Amino acid sequence: MTHTTEIYDLTIIGGGPVGLFAAFYAGMRQAKTKLIDSLPQLGGQLTTLYPEKYIYDVPGYPAVKAADLVANLEKQLETFDHDIFLEEEVTNLTQKEGHLEIETNKGTHYSKAVILAIGNGSFQPRRLTIDGADTFEDQSIHYFVKDLSTFSGKKVAIAGGGDSAIDWALMLEPVAEEVSIIHRRPEFRGHEHSVEKLKSSSVQILTPYIIDELLLEAGSFYGIQLKHAKEKQVRRLSVDSLIVNYGFTSSLDHLKDWGLDISRHSINVESDMSTNIPGVYAVGDISTYKGKVKLIATGFGEAPTAVNNALHFIQPDARTQPMHSTSLFEKINPEVFSG
Structure with missing residues (x-):
């Protein structure tokens, strides 16, 4: 996607579930x-860390896998032709006359209003600190799994001992020729059920x-050379691909530099989801107010509130309480209702 100097109505920072729904609803409001x-794929932590975990607090789903929920949100978003910029970390947000300027590590964006849906902050993987590892990043060494088919018929090793490492091992088991998981401790940190599934699988546990x-x-x-954590034993493992899952680091320090009102690692917002900076709104886990319950379902409810009030900020004559979704969608896609 190419950067332009065009000023957009809304820019949503954060492509997790709440950001995706906010973008969809913004499309409903045209x-x-x-x-x-900042990540290479949409879905935030659900896609990156917990794709195989079940979520139980989404209305209408007794249980839904994180990856499936994100896939549905992406399909929903395809209704509209929004511009999506991945692998861009926002470094600064400043007010200009009549708009907001959003600086990233790749360029500058311009918007009349901004909605922050950044969860616990932009996060980056903890990388492998071995000579030459950066040379093979995104070739033989991976920190994200974008497409399982990439590893079809290959020998794959996964480094890590948490839930996401175990999830990827189990997901790759029927796809790859051979899967190994490497952890520096004798016991895994994942949920007991996941660990039990791992031990019952064909995944080689090292x-x-x-x-x-x-x-x-x-x-x-x-391949890779392994060293026993307690003994002098060394082992060589022939692999085509190595997936490193040592966790992620995140930071919210830059939010204070932008002038946002922060308390306890969250942005203080009003009931309309507005922050202390005019034109800037916050939703999901990053936002806080009295009585806040941090659930995905809560964020889904906050998203339309932020969109509606952001559009009212842009155009004070605009309705803050629009029609119901059926009426909005009929207006946008009349052919769906013509039969």
Whole structure:
């Protein structure tokens, strides 16, 4: 997606579930919208950390896998032709005359209003600190799994001991030729049910081991050397791909630099989801107010409130209480209702 100097109506920062629904609802209100996220795929932590975990607090679903919920939200968003910018981390947000300026690590965006749906903050993976690891990033060494089919028929090793590492191992088991999981401790940190499934699977469990060295031949990656965490034992493992899942780091320090009112790692908002900066709204886990309950369902409810009030801020004559969704959708897609 190419950067332009065009000023959008709404820019939603954060592509997790609440940000996705906010973008969809903005489309319902026919607002020119863009969405920015620091990760290489939409879905936020649900996609990156917990794709196989079930969620139980989404209305209408007795239980839904995180990956399935995100897939449905993405399909819903496809109704509208929004501009989406991935792998862009917002570094600054400033007020200009008549609009807001959003600086990222890749360029500058312009918007009349901004909705922050950044969860617990922009986060980046903890990378493998071994010589040469950066050379093979996104080739043989991965920190995100964008497409399972990429690993079809390959020998794959996963480094990590938490829920997401176990999830990826179990998801790759029927896809890859061979799957190994490496953890530096004897026991995994994942949920008991997931650990039990892992132990019952064909995934090779290597504990307690630490990745000690990359195995290279003529400059090409062909595997990893493992060192036992307590003994002098060394083991070599031939793999095509290594997925590193050592967790993520996140920071909210930059929000204070933007001038936002922060308390306890959250942005204080009013009942209309507005922050102390005119034209800037916050929804989901990043926002807080008296009596706030931090659930995905809560964020889904906050999203339309923020969109409606942001559009009212942009155009004071605009309705803050629009028609019901059926009427809005009929207006946007009359062919759906013509039969």
